Amino acid sequence: MSSDRRPTDRRSLAGGLLATLLACAALLGTGAPARAEGTPAAGSVNSVVDALRTGPVYVDPAFAAAVTAAQQKELADRIAATGLPIKVVLLPLNKGDAFDGKSKSLAAVVNERLGQPQLILLTNDDYGSWLTGTEWPADTHQARDSAAAVGFLKELKDAGLAARVGRAIDLIASGKGTEVYKAEIARMDRERSARPHTDGAGSGSSSDGGPTGLLVAGVAVPAVLVAAGSYLVVRRRRAPRHTAFSFPDAVFAADRAADEAGLRRQAAAEVLALGEAVNGADGATTPGLTRALDAYDAAGRVLDGARDIPDLAGVLALAAEGRAALATEPRLPLCFFDPRHGAAAGRTDWRPLGRRERVDVAVCADCSQALRGRRAPQVLAVRDQGRTVPYFEVPAERSLWAATGYGSLLSGPEDTLAARVGTGQFSRARQQPADTED
Structure with a gap:
């Protein structure tokens, strides 16, 4: 996340801040063939980058149950149909690994090593629980909000990881990721505001009836x-x-x-x-x-x-x-x-x-x-x-x-x-x- 959160156009203040940290539901795992002797170790920088040079999807063996080989091919075909430079990387991240356990480091390293002037990258987050979207040189195709939006879509509540990645690809291609993301946030706010207020942990409502309606009602620190x-x-x-x-x-x-x-x-x-x-x-x-x-x-x-x-x-x-x-x-x-x-x-x-x-x-x-x-x-x-x-x-x-x-x-x-x-x-x-x- 950029340290500068005061753009000249304040209308853009909220749009790009959080999408790389928002959410699709829990990832399970994805599959890839066993490593042949002498090939780069799975999850290493070389294995990820080498795979992405020959295809748009890299899935670590640790995620074998969630995205099968057939689903990987389907995702690759869907990416090809968009005509966009989209790449997908799904692998476990741990402190001390090649990316120091950080999805931002993963994205930065992949971008640097691939050397593509234009790149849209979909990855799992630091905790392996959400999707993040990053685009270079700018977020022209709303990759961040597209990746974030799939975590809120009701129709994807019980969907597998492959379906979630596929929907993120579709949103990026449509150019409506931000629109869908904001619509889902608004829907959640409406649903929360309609619920009876309780003070228990994990609940909350906005006292001003505003769009937060989500654990928070306001603080009077300056006053x-x-x-x-x-x-x-x-x-x-x-x-x-x-x-x-x-x-x-x-x-x-x-x-x-x-x-x-x-x-x-x-x-x-x-x-x-x-x-x-x-x-x-x-x-x-x-x-x-x-x-x-x-x-x-x-x-x-x-x-x-x-x-x-x-x-x-x-x-x-x-x-x-x-x-x-x-x-x-x-x-x-x-x-x-x-x-x-x-x-x-x-x-x-x-x-x-x-x-x-x-x-x-x-x-x-x-x-x-x-x-x-x-x-x-x-x-x-x-x-x-x-x-x-x-x-x-x-x-x-x-x-x-x-x-x-x-x-x-x-x-x-x-x-x-x-x-x-x-x-x-x-x-x-x-x-x-x-x-x-x-």
């Missing part, structure tokens, strides 16, 4: 001090005493089983929706437009670098921060205990177990009720130093989200999540070794 007066009644009700956090195994199991790919798609859609809202905003009547642009830029950067659910929750918080900057009324951050709960219903004083100081945090209705009942709210759990802990117990230098409470702990109007991403706090924290499950 949080102004908003504080409106919530004094909430804050001055009898604050819960010291709350012991006990986290049953079921809570951790549910968190580990969360659909990270689905959350990533939702986070990407939130950022796209924010970009469209920014595009439609009138700079003369929107004082917070610059802050919204900053939030949009930061959300895209975090989405690029997100490696787990807490980072994706941070994308939701940043998108909500941008929405709040565009709003005319102050808005609270997302729920401190887990941003996936949605927008906060109020603020409350809370004292973590074993600490003397209280903190003022934004909480959703369910978490507020739990605190009033002296029960532990549902929290976003993470792995840290071999232990599963609430995200806010990770040292601040290792987690932007622990340092900020996803917006609840910011110090004032100039202290925003976007500003902290802009000063490198997310990048520095991300350089810390990632923990893994035992």
Whole structure:
């Protein structure tokens, strides 16, 4: 993703940002014949590039079940019928491999090694879960949005990988990838807005009835001090005493089983929706437009670098921060205990177990009720130093989200999540070794 997200034509702001990270549903695997002695190892740079010099499709043996030899030929014939320089590469990506586990590196290396002045490349993403589309020298045929759109099409919900790649090829050839992608996002927004609101993890709605309708309702980071007066009644009700956090195994199991790919798609859609809202905003009547642009830029950067659910929750918080900057009324951050709960219903004083100081945090209705009942709210759990802990117990230098409470702990109007991403706090924290499950 480009580091420059402020094009002269703001109408193009949202269109190209996220499509390389959006989604078709889980890939299974594809097939290729066994390697003959002396030929390049499957998945190596040479094997990929050599295959693409003689045909438009490379499928690693690791994906033998998903795209058969006959399906590969069908895809090659479909590409030939388009007359476009389309290539398809499907292979597992792992840290330390020839592409360092990154689909962007894969695309860049293939493009450089092939040396074609014009190239449209369809690949799987870093996690092997989605399709990405990249075109050189420019995205003339809407390859990014075409690859992204197949992840949202209802008719492809239960389709195999070959069908998804084929549909992406058709969309690229039609030149309607962006149109279809935006139509599917709008459809999903309408369906979400029609559902009853719940505060549980993985659900949410937009309080302004806007097109986000997707876990996020808005954050009032720049205006949080102004908003504080409106919530004094909430804050001055009898604050819960010291709350012991006990986290049953079921809570951790549910968190580990969360659909990270689905959350990533939702986070990407939130950022796209924010970009469209920014595009439609009138700079003369929107004082917070610059802050919204900053939030949009930061959300895209975090989405690029997100490696787990807490980072994706941070994308939701940043998108909500941008929405709040565009709003005319102050808005609270997302729920401190887990941003996936949605927008906060109020603020409350809370004292973590074993600490003397209280903190003022934004909480959703369910978490507020739990605190009033002296029960532990549902929290976003993470792995840290071999232990599963609430995200806010990770040292601040290792987690932007622990340092900020996803917006609840910011110090004032100039202290925003976007500003902290802009000063490198997310990048520095991300350089810390990632923990893994035992």
